[in-house]
Amino acid sequence: MSKTVIVVGAGTAGLASAIRLQNNGYDVEIYEKNPKVGGRMYQVEEKGFKFDVGPTIVMMPNIYKEVFEQAGRNSEDYIPMQKLNPIYSIQYTKDESVDVSTDLADLTEFLEGISEEDTLGYYRYLTQTYKRYLVAKDHFIEKPFRKPSDFYNPKTLLNAYRLKTFNNAYNEISKFxxxxxLMKMLSFQTLYIGISPHNGPSIYTIIPMIETIYGVWYINGGMYTMATSMAKLFEELGGKIYLNSSVEEVVIKDKKANGVVVNGEVIEADYVVVNADFPYAMKNLIKNEKDRGKYTNKKIDKMDYSCSVFLMYLGLNKKVSDDTRLHNIVFADDFEQNISDIFDGNDPKDPSIYMYIPTKIDDSLAPKGKEVLYVLAPVPELKTRGHKWTQDEINEYKKIVYDKIKMKKGLGNIEDFVEFEKIFTPNNFESEFNAMHGATFGLAPTLLQSNYFRPQNKFRYAENLYFTGSSVHPGAGVPIALTSAKLAADELMKDDKNF
Known part of the structure; x- marks a missing residue:
């Protein structure tokens, strides 16, 4: 008889880990609090407009494809993709913008237009960072850390030294x-995982390198296609998903997880995999602090959290300027002040914003002749900010973001053609996705909250309990969350003596 696994949460990593386990002969059930799958990879659908709620940028497509291919499926049947070039547009000032290309000739022409010295430095950056990426991938990202000796051994410590993580990302870029x-172009991506380029470990300079050498892709139908396709595959394999089913507790007896409580009912299982945000799960799903080991309420409160985001989902009644791309970055006039504000707990008065317009290449997401515009401004998480967003603050900040949108050519009168508007703040990420303090990207990937020092996939203080998602090893971002799912499933199967 198959062993049973309950997965708490149908987020990216929850779905991916459930697929792996179901495909390997386990009887898996997912319990999800929301009416749709996806976790932060969610979708808002109103008046014919469809918006990806959270992640939008597809990098490292092979990791997405592998979820389907390891189950013997052709990924093209589930997540058809197209490669983007240019990968995005960057607006530095009202009068200066550049399309960032992955084409070697176009990229070189752009770089030589700045200087030959910086062209050489840029390609040195790619070479050196690719070397570090291989070390990170082989010895840290794709490796679990079950016990101290998995980290504290000569080989791993030597590789940790080779990563040279003690510098911050911005200073690392300045070497090249x-x-x-170019400094801005190669450093803002740390915000993809919710950490400052001035404080984040320099290893995160691998993100723009990955964009350049592996490309940026688009999944037809938007990122939510990934979530629904994983759910489809999981059910094809025989798994069951229960929506609108909020898990109230992970049942632990004698230091062993043996089920969950849903609507007051105990549902037993041989194993439990938790995809709920790790800090939330510690405080709310494991009721007895003694069952959490070192993760007491005090410890959870003291941990460092990623920044959050202020999101505007706008349905436009006309197509926008040809000067916009699928992905667009508009920098603050003072980027350093912008970053300081975010991580000091102040709502930036002059934010940098990211604009995503998937209807540039995908008409399925809006009524004919209309446009979807997703606008993101990084803001402090609620703990650092000190309080939740009020409606007056939301209305005031909305005006600030609209003013920033107008910097983009062709969007000077944006408010005149907004047909639909929905706003997400850190409040929503806290209430709708159980993200502690509304921290969109989970626990911050600081040096002391990364690799061995991050919560691990196999829980150290109770048997048969595993964690996956952005707040556990190896970290945030969709490709990394999918890697987390693989690690969690592998750890469970490693512990299953009958597997």
């Missing part, structure tokens, strides 16, 4: 390029 535009 001097032009301020």
């Amino acid at each position: 390029v001097k032009d301020d535009r």
Whole structure:
């Protein structure tokens, strides 16, 4: 008889780990609090407009495809993709913008237009960062840390030294390029995982390198296609998903997880995999602090959290300027002040914003002749900010973001053609997705909250309990969350003596 596994949460990593386990002969059930699958990879659908709620940028497509291919499926049947070039547009000032290309000739032409010295430095950056990426991938990202000796051994410590993580991302970039535009172009991506380029470990300079050498892709139908396709595959394999089913507790007896409580009912299982945000799960799903080991309420409160985001989902009644791309970055006039504000707990008065317009290449997401516009401004998480967003604050900040959108050519009168508007703040991420303090990207990937020092996939203080998702090893971002799912499933199967 198959052993049973309950997965708490149908987020990215929850679905991916459930697929792996179901495909390997386990009887898996997922319990999800929301009416749709996806976790933060969610979808808002109103008046014919469809918006990806959270992640939008597809990098490292092979990791997405592998979820389907390891189950013997052709990924093209589930998540058809197209490669983007340019990968995005960057607006530095009202009058200066650049399309960032992955084409070697176009990229070189752009770089030489700045200086030959910076061109050489940029390609040195790619080479050196690719070397570090291989070390990170082989020895840290794809490796679990069950016990101290998995980290504290000569080989791993030598590789940790080779990563050179003690510098911050911004200073690391400055070793290679001097032009301020290139510095910004190669450092803002740490915000993809919710950490400052001035404080985040320099290993996160691998993100723009990954964009450049592996490309940026688009999944037809938007990122939510990934979530629904994983759910489809999981059910094809025989798994069951229960929506609108909030898990109230992980049942632990004698230091062993043996089920969950849903609507007051105990549902037993041989194993439990938790995809709920790790800090939330510690405080709310494991009721007895003694069952949590070191993760007491005090410890959870003291941990560092990623920043959050202020999101605007806008349905436009006309197509926008040809000067916009699928992905667009508009920088603050003072980027350093912008970053300081976010991580000091202040709502930036001059934010940098990211605009995503998937209807540039995908008409399925809006009524004919209309446009979907997703606008993101990084803001402090609620703990650092000190309080939740009020409606007056939301209305005030909305005006600030609209003013920033107008910097983009062709969007100067944006408010005149907004047909639908919905706003997400850190409040929503806290209430709708159980993200502690509304921290969109989970626990911050600081040096002391990464690799061995991050919560691990196999829970150390109770048997048969595993964690996956952005707040556990190896970290945030969709490709990394999918890797987390693989690690959690592998750890469970490693512990199953009958597997």
